[in-house]
Amino acid sequence: MKLDSMYQEIILDHYRNPHHRGLREPFDAEVHHVNPTCGDEVTLRVRVADGVVTDVSYESEGCSISQASASVMTDLVIGRSVADALGLEREFLALMQSRGTMEPDEDVLEDAVAFAGVSKYPARVKCALLSWMAWKDATAQAVGGIPEQETDR
Amino acid sequence: MTDTGSDTRANAGPAPTLTGVGGPVPGYDVERVRKDFSILTRRVHDDRPLVYLDSAASSQKPTRVLDAERDYYELHNANVHRGIHVLAEEATALYENARDKVAAFIGAPRRDEVVFTKNSSEALNLVAYAMSNAAASGPEAERFRLGPGDEVVVTEMEHHSNLVPWQMLCRRTGATLRWIGITDDGRLDLTTLDQVINERTKVVSFVHQSNILGTVNPVATLVARAREVGALVVLDGSQSVPHMPIDVTALGVDFLAFTGHKMCGPTGIGVLWGRRELLEVMPPFLGGGEMIELVTMEASTYAAPPHRFEAGTPMIAQAVGLGAAVDYLTDLGMDAVAAHEHDVTAYAIERLTAVPGLRIIGPPDAVDRGGAVSFVLTGSDGRPLHPHDVGQLLDELGVAVRVGHHCARPVCLRFGVPATTRASFHLYSTRSEVDALVEGLGHVRRFFGT
Ligand SMILES: Cc1ncc(COP(=O)(O)O)c(C=O)c1O
Numbered sequence: 243m244k245l246d247s248m249y250q251e252i253i254l255d256h257y258r259n260p261h262h263r264g265l266r267e268p269f270d271a272e273v274h275h276v277n278p279t280c281g282d283e284v285t286l287r288v289r290v291a292d293g294v295v296t297d298v299s300y301e302s303e304g305c306s307i308s309q310a311s312a313s314v315m316t317d318l319v320i321g322r323s324v325a326d327a328l329g330l331e332r333e334f335l336a337l338m339q340s341r342g343t344m345e346p347d348e349d350v351l352e353d354a355v356a357f358a359g360v361s362k363y364p365a366r367v368k369c370a371l372l373s374w375m376a377w378k379d380a381t382a383q384a385v386g387g388i389p390e391q392e393t394d395r
Numbered sequence: 396m397t398d399t400g401s402d403t404r405a406n407a408g409p410a411p412t413l414t415g416v417g418g419p420v421p422g423y424d425v426e427r428v429r430k431d432f433s434i435l436t437r438r439v440h441d442d443r444p445l446v447y448l449d450s451a452a453s454s455q456k457p458t459r460v461l462d463a464e465r466d467y468y469e470l471h472n473a474n475v476h477r478g479i480h481v482l483a484e485e486a487t488a489l490y491e492n493a494r495d496k497v498a499a500f501i502g503a504p505r506r507d508e509v510v511f512t513k514n515s516s517e518a519l520n521l522v523a524y525a526m527s528n529a530a531a532s533g534p535e536a537e538r539f540r541l542g543p544g545d546e547v548v549v550t551e552m553e554h555h556s557n558l559v560p561w562q563m564l565c566r567r568t569g570a571t572l573r574w575i576g577i578t579d580d581g582r583l584d585l586t587t588l589d590q591v592i593n594e595r596t597k598v599v600s601f602v603h604q605s606n607i608l609g610t611v612n613p614v615a616t617l618v619a620r621a622r623e624v625g626a627l628v629v630l631d632g633s634q635s636v637p638h639m640p641i642d643v644t645a646l647g648v649d650f651l652a653f654t655g656h657k658m659c660g661p662t663g664i665g666v667l668w669g670r671r672e673l674l675e676v677m678p679p680f681l682g683g684g685e686m687i688e689l690v691t692m693e694a695s696t697y698a699a700p701p702h703r704f705e706a707g708t709p710m711i712a713q714a715v716g717l718g719a720a721v722d723y724l725t726d727l728g729m730d731a732v733a734a735h736e737h738d739v740t741a742y743a744i745e746r747l748t749a750v751p752g753l754r755i756i757g758p759p760d761a762v763d764r765g766g767a768v769s770f771v772l773t774g775s776d777g778r779p780l781h782p783h784d785v786g787q788l789l790d791e792l793g794v795a796v797r798v799g800h801h802c803a804r805p806v807c808l809r810f811g812v813p814a815t816t817r818a819s820f821h822l823y824s825t826r827s828e829v830d831a832l833v834e835g836l837g838h839v840r841r842f843f844g845t
Contacts, residue, residue, distance in 0.1 A: 257843075
């Protein structure tokens, strides 16, 4: 079934057993983002120390895509420098905006490559991006603003 | 065509008595009906037959409606009410003829009580804006005036289109918004009716049939209380006019709003029906061509209803299409349509109730209930499944449902769910489509279960 390209086993695994879930202390910024079309919600906290994302914790409610994406995102960004993590965010955003035409680099995006199929479903792209946008917003607040990226919306 | 108040009451059938008893309707050949809708033969994804269970969002259109619109453009197209040539006269006749058909369909005492709008939302906004415009109108508009201390009453199960316009009206005028709550069974909680609707209430606006819960509300009870306190009554018939016989006189309301695209008609056309004596003194909403009587640089006087409320070139082709839709529904017979949909709904509730992990959000039986059935579901491992995932997998099987808050977010908040999956039926829906849905849900539960 074609949908299997959306509901990859990796996505279902993260959905069933999400990583880094739950809100933790200490944190430098907390945000709450919603996806008004389907009611997905995420509350997300970021801790940044010496330019490194040392923790991302969250509580979320929503579909399997938004849940799994939050889990994958935390795996990717925790322990990275803010600059590197923002690079990953840009890479993931580009993948999600590619409408299935981009061949993702597994060395860079790791488990997040599993979302390539989701980019073919315009109604679901927002679900996959929700936690990333929340993370970026929280990080910007934590570090006192980040430079505008041309790929941003 | 003229605007004289001719008596157009024709098919003022009795209100349907909805009981829990099901069974296919004798004489209603749903397979023949389906032949009128070529879209229903579409195949989707891996060549699966389309199972369209999203008619509460928008119904499909029979060939007759499509032909009427095409015919209009191919043979009669011109602007209305402003030409003396043959096409302009034909276009005007067709447009006004659609008004006659709609008036007869809802049992309106007069044809000039039917105002064409672009949809239900505009019809409801029209009344809400007329009420705030009343502040700047003469004493004749007293009935519509609103200010601090006055109250507007809605229910907790309103579509956003019958909630937000009233919130906005209250913000503009300083009036207070109040609402009737919902019981756990998805019915209106009438225990507080006499407090919520009181001497301060100026207008009560409520949904006849809920698009998310399926509940058919007790119009007579609310109208009786509103009359006791002298409040205006607006009924949102978006989900009732397409599915049951409607007689505005029997309903006893002051205004009725409905929308063409849910009743087998085109998009871009809706209706506000209003009592003549109220429309006559109601201030206009939109200004422009067609709605005026005399215009000078300083000021204007306004046309009589319905034209006072139809500024600018109207949706002529769409009105003609709606007229054809009304003919189609009338030929099928709204009693038969209601009975058929009741059968499919009762069957759906019976089968859905038997699905493990499924909880219906709304009345648990088919009594006083229309064919919109919302539910939430858990996977075979007991975890709640998000409606988005449910809808996506069903779609892949060819089953089209709607997921989300259905423009009634307060209902989701009331039941503590982020969203629901909703299957909704129309005159072409079948029991076997319900079977396809139930089978699909089994697949969904296994797919996400561990
Ligand atoms: C109960 C109810 N009211 C109002 C509306 C608004 O109809 P429209 O979008 O055609 O204005 C809808 C349709 O979604 C509805 O179901």
